Each structure stands twice: as structure tokens, then as C-alpha cells.
Amino acid sequence: MSTLPSLSTSxxxxxxxxxxxxxxxxxxxxQPNSQTWTSQLSLWNSLILAYCRYNRIWRIxxxxxxxxxxxxxxDINRSLKLETCKEVLDSMxxxxxxxxxxxxxxxxxxxxxxxxxxxxxxEWANIIADWIDSTGxxxxxxxxxxxxxxxxxxxxDFRGIDPTxxxxxxxVLIRRGQAQIMKSADGEExxxxxxxxx
Amino acid sequence: xxxxxxxxxxxxxxxxxxxxQYSDLGSTILQTHISELTDQLLTFQAALKKFAQxxxxxxxxxxxxxxxxxxxxxxxxxxxxxxxxxxxxxxFWAELLGSDVNDFFFELAVRIIEICRRARDVNGxxxxxxxxxxxxxxxxxxxxxxxxxxxxxxxxLAPLGHGFGIVRLANKDFIRSVPQELSRxxxxxxxxxxxxxxxxxxxxxxxxxxxxxxxxxxxxxxxxSGLVWVDEQARPKEYWTPSWIRx
Numbered sequence: 001m002s003t004l005p006s007l008s009t010s011x012x013x014x015x016x017x018x019x020x021x022x023x024x025x026x027x028x029x030x031q032p033n034s035q036t037w038t039s040q041l042s043l044w045n046s047l048i049l050a051y052c053r054y055n056r057i058w059r060i061x062x063x064x065x066x067x068x069x070x071x072x073x074x075d076i077n078r079s080l081k082l083e084t085c086k087e088v089l090d091s092m093x094x095x096x097x098x099x100x101x102x103x104x105x106x107x108x109x110x111x112x113x114x115x116x117x118x119x120x121x122x123e124w125a126n127i128i129a130d131w132i133d134s135t136g137x138x139x140x141x142x143x144x145x146x147x148x149x150x151x152x153x154x155x156x157d158f159r160g161i162d163p164t165x166x167x168x169x170x171x172v173l174i175r176r177g178q179a180q181i182m183k184s185a186d187g188e189e190x191x192x193x194x195x196x197x198x
Numbered sequence: 199x200x201x202x203x204x205x206x207x208x209x210x211x212x213x214x215x216x217x218x219q220y221s222d223l224g225s226t227i228l229q230t231h232i233s234e235l236t237d238q239l240l241t242f243q244a245a246l247k248k249f250a251q252x253x254x255x256x257x258x259x260x261x262x263x264x265x266x267x268x269x270x271x272x273x274x275x276x277x278x279x280x281x282x283x284x285x286x287x288x289x290f291w292a293e294l295l296g297s298d299v300n301d302f303f304f305e306l307a308v309r310i311i312e313i314c315r316r317a318r319d320v321n322g323x324x325x326x327x328x329x330x331x332x333x334x335x336x337x338x339x340x341x342x343x344x345x346x347x348x349x350x351x352x353x354x355l356a357p358l359g360h361g362f363g364i365v366r367l368a369n370k371d372f373i374r375s376v377p378q379e380l381s382r383x384x385x386x387x388x389x390x391x392x393x394x395x396x397x398x399x400x401x402x403x404x405x406x407x408x409x410x411x412x413x414x415x416x417x418x419x420x421x422x423s424g425l426v427w428v429d430e431q432a433r434p435k436e437y438w439t440p441s442w443i444r445x
Contacts, residue, residue: 025436033424039319040427
């Protein structure tokens with residue numbers, strides 16, 4: 001089961017190239033003018049998606065993520081407040097770029113953890129279907145773990161994909177009739193069978 | 199012609215006749231000059247037309263050449279960008295110099311409008327010409343445009359009532375793409391932002407000798423107009439110009 005990768009295990013050698021807006025001090029203040037705020041939301045949205053894509057981050061847990069360099073620019077000594085970060089994520093959820101999920105941990109706090117769709121489930125579905133085709137895995141049964149962590153997916157973009165996101169991608173394929181959940185004799189989920197893309 | 203000064207009525211007659219002769223001569227000279235000038239002008243027009251046609255490509259692709267060409271036209275009192283419906287002379291030249299010059303600036307104006315529209319939420323409708331130029335020239339496959347080109351294109355928009363105009367602040371050209379013009383205080387305050395990228399109540403108070411109430415009023419004004427971004431993590435609060443966001 002893949003866990004949220006910490007920043008130190010990011011697969012990249014160089015750190016994320018922040019855009020110039022990141023060095024603009026007011027970017028970290030929730031703007032009072034509503035039109036300015038609209039543009040600020042849009043900029044944060046793009047930045048968060050790009051950052052997560054670059055670092056292969058699948059979900060953001062507000063309480064821990066608020067410490068990341070994404071929300072803290074030490075060079076200019078500016079930080080995004082937690083409430084503002086939540087507003088930004090709310091707006092991303094409205095746009096379909098993120099989804100609130102129940103956080104891990106003993107207490108289920110509402111809306112503090114979100115999966116980030118730097119690719120939408122439909123995109124992941126297409127990528128996985130293409131991969132099944134090109135690796136000749138049609139009509140085989142694969143477990144979710146094998147898809148995300150198996151040898152054949154080593155160089156794939158969905159390597160280490162968050163299981164929740166993978167599920168959603170598979171749901172798309174199932175709806176399209178390109179995949180089917182296989183159950184073992186005792187009714188337990190055994191894996192997914194792919195029929196390949198049409 | 200004798201210039202003898204006579205006396206009495208005869209002298210007056212003489213003076214009149216002399217004056218008339220001078221006047222006649224003057225008219226003749228003037229007439230000659232006019233017809234000579236007309237000939238010269240017609241020759242020149244023909245030469246200019248030929249020049250414009252044979253250099254159409256350069257006019258379109260080279261900002262320096264284009265600039266010199268437009269300056270030359272202006273020097274002889276011709277506006278190559280005059281609206282074709284305005285006056286006969288204007289439309290003649292627009293036709294003479296070819297649709298190329300007109301098209302170029304028209305297309306450029308359209309691109310400028312689009313860029314300003316997209317950035318309006320970020321900068322409240324005030325954008326550095328330099329930034330617009332950067333965005334236009336970052337698109338590959340098109341010949342580069344100059345700041346002068348942009349200013350000219352915007353000036354063709356002004357009379358059309360789009361709310362577009364050039365504003366010069368702190369020695370830089372800005373494009374205003376909203377109908378609201380800057381008040382005096384707003385303009386001065388924005389000029390002040392160009393030094394450090396931001397202003398604050400103390401900065402305005404100390405540098406412009408404004409009372410605190412006036413400083414607060416203009417800053418609130420600028421925020422309401424979307425012309426500045428607020429930095430609340432600075433003490434005292436800072437008001438930043440979005441033109442400081444590097445492209």
C-alpha cells in the first residue's frame with residue numbers, strides 16, 4: 001500500500017521551480033478585493049497542481065501540508081494561513097481539481113484532507129488502459145497493488161498512485177466496460193480484469 | 199520700378215500703384231510656388247506609394263523600420279493609421295500605404311485587448327506596456343513588436359471608446375483597459391509604488407507629506423479598484439503593485 005511520500009523522498013533531483021508569483025509577498029495574504037481574490041485563487045490552484053504533479057503528491061493533509069515550502073516562502077518570510085489554504089482547497093474541490101476525503105487518524109475531522117487530481121480520474125483511466133494494451137496484459141487479473149507497485153509500472157506516471165485515486169480510475173474503466181472487478185470464491189475482491197481499450 | 203517719393207495726391211496714387219504691383223507680383227510668385235509644390239508633392243506621393251508597396255514586408259516584420267516609416271509619414275503630415283471613414287485625405291493614405299500598415303496595428307490592437315482582458319483580475323486594468331510586449335513576443339512564429347508599436351495601437355483604440363488608453367507613470371508606459379481614469383492622488387500613489395514595488399501609510403505620509411487620513415483613503419481606493427495587492431504580514435501593512443510580479 002503506498003503511503004503519502006514525504007518531500008525528502010521526492011523522485012526529483014532538483015526542487016520544484018516556483019513561478020514568480022510565489023515571490024510576490026501579497027500572494028500569501030487573502031486579498032480583500034473579490035476580483036483580485038479570484039485571480040489569486042486561480043494562481044494558487046495552478047501552483048498546487050503543478051507542485052503536486054512535480055513531487056508526485058497525491059493528497060494534501062492540511063495540518064501537515066501547511067508546513068511545506070509550498071505554503072511558506074522562507075526567502076520572503078511569508079506564509080499562507082491555514083484558513084486561506086482551506087479556502088483555496090475548497091475552491092479546487094468546487095472545480096473538480098481536488099476532493100475532500102476523511103483524514104487518516106483516530107478522529108475523523110471534516111475536510112482537512114484532500115486528494116489532488118493533478119490528473120483527473122478519466123485521464124488516469126486512459127493512461128492505465130493504454131498501459132494494459134502496450135504491456136499485453138489484456139485479460140489478466142491484477143491486484144490494485146500490482147498496478148501501482150508492480151515491476152511493469154515502474155516508469156509509469158501512475159507509479160505509487162494513491163489507492164483512492166486508482167479506485168476512481170478503475171471505476172471509470174468499469175463504467176466504460178473496459179474492466180471488471182474479480183471476486184474470489186469467498187466473495188473477497190481479488191483483483192481487476194482488463195479487457196483492453198476498444 | 200521707380201520708387202520716387204512724390205508729394206500730394208499724385209504721390210498717393212503712385213504709392214497705391216506700387217503697392218498693387220507688389221501685390222500682383224506677390225500673387226504671381228505665390229501661384230508659381232503653389233504649382234511647383236503641387237508638382238513636387240505629386241511626385242513625392244508617387245514615390246512614397248512605390249516605397250510602401252515594395253517595403254510592405256519590412257513594414258510588417260521590422261519594428262525599427264516600421265517606426266521610421268511611420269515617423270516619416272508623420273513628418274510630411276500624413277497619418278498612416280487614420281480611420282478610413284474620417285476624412286478623404288486619411289482614407290487615401292490608408293489605401294496608398296496599403297492595408298498592411300493598417301492591418302498590422304489593427305491585429306496588434308486586438309491582441310492587446312485580449313491580453314489586458316485576461317490580466318484584468320490580477321492588475322485591476324492597469325498593465326505595463328513592457329509586460330504586454332513580453333507576452334506578445336513570447337509567442338513564437340510571429341515577428342516581434344516594439345513598445346512604440348503597442349503605444350500606437352492603443353492610441354488607435356482610444357477614440358473608439360473602448361476605455362483603452364496609455365498612462366505614463368514614473369517614466370513608464372502603462373495601458374489602462376478600464377474606463378475609470380486614475381485620480382490625481384491615485385496616480386501619484388501608483389508612481390510611488392514603482393520605487394520599491396509597494397507603498398504604505400508611512401511611506402506616503404513621509405514622502406508626499408499627506409495626512410494619515412488622506413493616505414488611508416487613497417490606499418483603500420486602490421484596493422477597491424483592484425490596482426494593488428495587500429500584504430498583511432508586513433508591519434506596517436504594505437500595498438503592492440502587481441506590475442512588480444515578474445513575468
